[in-house]
Amino acid sequence: MNNRPPKIAETILSKLLYDDVWKTTLGDFEEQYSYLLEKEGKSKANRWYWSQVLRYAPSKIIHKLYWTAGMFKNYLKISLRNLRKNKSYSFINTSGLAIGLASFLLIGLFVQHELSYDKHFEDSEQIYRVVRERPAEQHQGSAWHAVTPIPLHSGLKDNFSHFDHTTYVSRYEGLIRMDESSFFEKGLYAGGEFFQTFSYTWLQGNPATALDDPSSIILTESLAEKLFGNKNPVGESLEIIPEYETEPIVKMITGVIEDLPQTSHLFFHFVTNEKSSSWHEGNLDHWDSNGYFTYAKLNKENTLNVDLLADITEYYNAQMMDLNYYGKQPHLIPKLAFQPLHDIHLKSSHLRHSGGTPGDIKYVYIFSLIGLIILLIACVNYMNLATARAVMRAKEVGVRKVIGALRSNLIMQFISEAVLLSFFSISFAVLLVWLFLEPFSSLINRNIGAGLFMSPLFWISVLGISSIIGILAGSYPAFYMSSLKPAGIFKSHTKGGKGNSLMRNTLVTGQFAITTILIICSIVIFQQMDYIRSADVGYTRDQILTVRIKDENFAKHYDTITQRLITNPHIVMVSSGESLPTEIQGSTSGVNWSGREERVQFYRNDIGYNYLEMLDINLITGRYFSEDFPTDAEQAFILNKSAVKGMGFTPEEVIGTTMKMWQQEGPVVGVIEDFNFLSFRDERKPLILSLINPAEYDYLSFNYLLLKVRPENLPETIAFVEKTVTAFSPDYPFEYSFLDDAFDNIYRTDINLGTLFNAFTILALFIASIGLFGLASFMMEQRAKEIGIRKVLGANLVQILTLVNKDFMKLIGLSFVIAVPIGWYAMNTWLQDFAYKISLGPSIFIAAGLSAIVVALITVSYKSFKTASTNPVNSLRSE
Amino acid sequence: MKLLTRSEEYILLAVWKLQDNAYSIPIQEKLNEITGKEWSLGGIYMPLERLEKRGQLMSVLSESTPERGGRHKRIYKLTPAGKKALREIYEVQQTIWAGIPQLMFGLS
Numbered sequence: 001m002n003n004r005p006p007k008i009a010e011t012i013l014s015k016l017l018y019d020d021v022w023k024t025t026l027g028d029f030e031e032q033y034s035y036l037l038e039k040e041g042k043s044k045a046n047r048w049y050w051s052q053v054l055r056y057a058p059s060k061i062i063h064k065l066y067w068t069a070g071m072f073k074n075y076l077k078i079s080l081r082n083l084r085k086n087k088s089y090s091f092i093n094t095s096g097l098a099i100g101l102a103s104f105l106l107i108g109l110f111v112q113h114e115l116s117y118d119k120h121f122e123d124s125e126q127i128y129r130v131v132r133e134r135p136a137e138q139h140q141g142s143a144w145h146a147v148t149p150i151p152l153h154s155g156l157k158d159n160f161s162h163f164d165h166t167t168y169v170s171r172y173e174g175l176i177r178m179d180e181s182s183f184f185e186k187g188l189y190a191g192g193e194f195f196q197t198f199s200y201t202w203l204q205g206n207p208a209t210a211l212d213d214p215s216s217i218i219l220t221e222s223l224a225e226k227l228f229g230n231k232n233p234v235g236e237s238l239e240i241i242p243e244y245e246t247e248p249i250v251k252m253i254t255g256v257i258e259d260l261p262q263t264s265h266l267f268f269h270f271v272t273n274e275k276s277s278s279w280h281e282g283n284l285d286h287w288d289s290n291g292y293f294t295y296a297k298l299n300k301e302n303t304l305n306v307d308l309l310a311d312i313t314e315y316y317n318a319q320m321m322d323l324n325y326y327g328k329q330p331h332l333i334p335k336l337a338f339q340p341l342h343d344i345h346l347k348s349s350h351l352r353h354s355g356g357t358p359g360d361i362k363y364v365y366i367f368s369l370i371g372l373i374i375l376l377i378a379c380v381n382y383m384n385l386a387t388a389r390a391v392m393r394a395k396e397v398g399v400r401k402v403i404g405a406l407r408s409n410l411i412m413q414f415i416s417e418a419v420l421l422s423f424f425s426i427s428f429a430v431l432l433v434w435l436f437l438e439p440f441s442s443l444i445n446r447n448i449g450a451g452l453f454m455s456p457l458f459w460i461s462v463l464g465i466s467s468i469i470g471i472l473a474g475s476y477p478a479f480y481m482s483s484l485k486p487a488g489i490f491k492s493h494t495k496g497g498k499g500n501s502l503m504r505n506t507l508v509t510g511q512f513a514i515t516t517i518l519i520i521c522s523i524v525i526f527q528q529m530d531y532i533r534s535a536d537v538g539y540t541r542d543q544i545l546t547v548r549i550k551d552e553n554f555a556k557h558y559d560t561i562t563q564r565l566i567t568n569p570h571i572v573m574v575s576s577g578e579s580l581p582t583e584i585q586g587s588t589s590g591v592n593w594s595g596r597e598e599r600v601q602f603y604r605n606d607i608g609y610n611y612l613e614m615l616d617i618n619l620i621t622g623r624y625f626s627e628d629f630p631t632d633a634e635q636a637f638i639l640n641k642s643a644v645k646g647m648g649f650t651p652e653e654v655i656g657t658t659m660k661m662w663q664q665e666g667p668v669v670g671v672i673e674d675f676n677f678l679s680f681r682d683e684r685k686p687l688i689l690s691l692i693n694p695a696e697y698d699y700l701s702f703n704y705l706l707l708k709v710r711p712e713n714l715p716e717t718i719a720f721v722e723k724t725v726t727a728f729s730p731d732y733p734f735e736y737s738f739l740d741d742a743f744d745n746i747y748r749t750d751i752n753l754g755t756l757f758n759a760f761t762i763l764a765l766f767i768a769s770i771g772l773f774g775l776a777s778f779m780m781e782q783r784a785k786e787i788g789i790r791k792v793l794g795a796n797l798v799q800i801l802t803l804v805n806k807d808f809m810k811l812i813g814l815s816f817v818i819a820v821p822i823g824w825y826a827m828n829t830w831l832q833d834f835a836y837k838i839s840l841g842p843s844i845f846i847a848a849g850l851s852a853i854v855v856a857l858i859t860v861s862y863k864s865f866k867t868a869s870t871n872p873v874n875s876l877r878s879e
Numbered sequence: 880m881k882l883l884t885r886s887e888e889y890i891l892l893a894v895w896k897l898q899d900n901a902y903s904i905p906i907q908e909k910l911n912e913i914t915g916k917e918w919s920l921g922g923i924y925m926p927l928e929r930l931e932k933r934g935q936l937m938s939v940l941s942e943s944t945p946e947r948g949g950r951h952k953r954i955y956k957l958t959p960a961g962k963k964a965l966r967e968i969y970e971v972q973q974t975i976w977a978g979i980p981q982l983m984f985g986l987s
Contacts, residue, residue, distance in 0.1 A: 026950055032907075035946075056921065
């Protein structure tokens, strides 16, 4: 039997009795306890022991706090005095730390935003999106597709009780018409149990039935307000024209939901019943349809284990085998996989048709790393400067020790000093965050930080971070300074011991190594982006105005409009196309020709007359599509060089070869040079072009109007185009852009990455430099007398500068040696993503190394020059 | 010299009587026995410490016993100054009580 007092109570008691003399009291209590135990039993004895402890505790705690607070008051006073006394040192330390903290906070906000996608749904960890790997449909190096057949959702729900709810959706844009106004909004077709799978916050309407009627529409709060003001919109109706359709559909509003958070991968302003779309209806039970996201919500008791996956695959394969196409080629049946909802935002870069503005887990990692690095550099500054100044404070430490301060008191003192400084810094950092939140948000293309300064979580983390940083940065100086021996301090002038300067040198070297790595990365990213932007893509993208056309009615007026446009003297050429040369996405393996052996995946595009001429795409042999050959339309083909090579022909041989793509059959009339219609990350691929003359169709057979314009009078030209186009489709907004902007948009993420990288690199270099500056000025103070004596003995300025800069330059040189291989490795990995890339020559590394050295040299020399050029009388006179 | 308080006086007397076994627990028991009231341990620590600081008691650490969880006892001993203080308070009481007992017994 256990005859000891309650363990916890005993521990508390022993902690409260701080003085050794009082430890016998513990024995007294225990003796009394065992006496009570024998006499009155265990529970009574325990109760007694506890009551003693509780009665004892308050006065002891207050006693302890009182004396600690007294000490802290003194620490605070001394810290503030020290900060005031060394203004430049305090400024360097606070601003460095503030910039570091601000960068860290901004990056933290970005990372937190990226990681919080889709977590706001109920049971969001139970929701999955079904994706497929389609071996027959390779696209830009991946065969994974985010889209699935419609019947999959009911198949899962009906045959597997593991799923509570399933739904299928597809994104679209609709032109919403209310009274006089009309505008495009992002919407969803949803079928199955959409609102059961995803829990939205409902302001009006019933989630269980809102979507039942085919004519129902559910709006977000902001859209409802835009259309109806403060009126209750439920029961009202509106007209909507989906993309690619001509007839407006009348919709009844059955519900209003709260606006979606920014962190939703499915972003929309309205939801309509999927059955309302005429051309979706045909696909409802077709397993060969392929254009819908399928989501499934697993019930809580189940996990997606191997057995369940195997059962689902078996069921699904059976359905696919029934299809003619896969029945004949079972090896081509797409493989199913379940992607957790939480992964969709960050881990979909391999998925085609995933849509939205996806993030990339890679950037989350890269930026987390940069944030930590900058913070680390700033902390190192603090540690360096504080330990360097230890000599100044040594006497204070000595006096405190002699008076009776314990080592733990001194550690406490220096850590609280660091925490105080870090609190100062974080106030500046918050100010910086406030200033730079907007530009930073637009650079990363995310709306972060809305309501940030109102959120208690932000302030708690700000306080938390600054305390942690203070403790981390303060701990090394604290341990170092508290280890000084009073006898040594008073006896002689100790110059911060050998171990101390080794530590300092290591830290400076590490700081500059990291900075040099960042400089290397910045240079490489900048050069690669510059290379892409100035590289010959194989077509001209200057002065090409593109107008997105969505109005089906436009087709009927195509000829009238183009003829009217060409009358303007500033418009040189007009053409049309299914896709812009920057974004040809469509591809097919359904191309045949006589003697075909290879299975070649072709990218394809339907283009109008003058398309190739306008873009200056060079002809190798044959001719462009021409109105002189009426049979060109819907019959003739033009191939690019890669396509000809893929087919196993030479350009001359292929002219006249009859080819068949789907229903279209005709001769190859021309071969063009390859041009980069894909991103520079990819090789140039086979391309097949056919001619569509939009004037011959009564439906919209193209997506873009392309106009070659003269550089003069651009605003008027654009206004003229707008007037002409909107005259025929008054309902539709005029959407235009220039081809070179569209081109830049493809690399937007990379360009922004480059800009951010540059910004953070400059910050890191700046922080490291001010650290070095502080260190250098301190060293100069220490060596002022030495330099004075050297000058008296006849040393000149150059000799003295060489002497003091030599030590620092050795460190910078060493950091360069460390940085080169790491920087090379990192950038080599990054460049692997690009099929067309710059080479990593030595000039990049030399430039990076030189810029670090020059900055360091200027920093150090500024101070050493000042010291070296003062009259030695001044430094030697005082003692 | 300041006079002893009533509790200090009792404690000093208890320590004297207990001789070699004068540590907190027996002191407490002795006090309970003398006064017929419950004394808390905390209530005797403070006067003990005060008396020791004033030099009227001295203490030594002695061997421990199992029921103390292996911890030392602090045994108190009266110093000459302690004895002197007791004698003083005794004399004061003699003086102040002179004649009173007859009065009291007369009343009761």
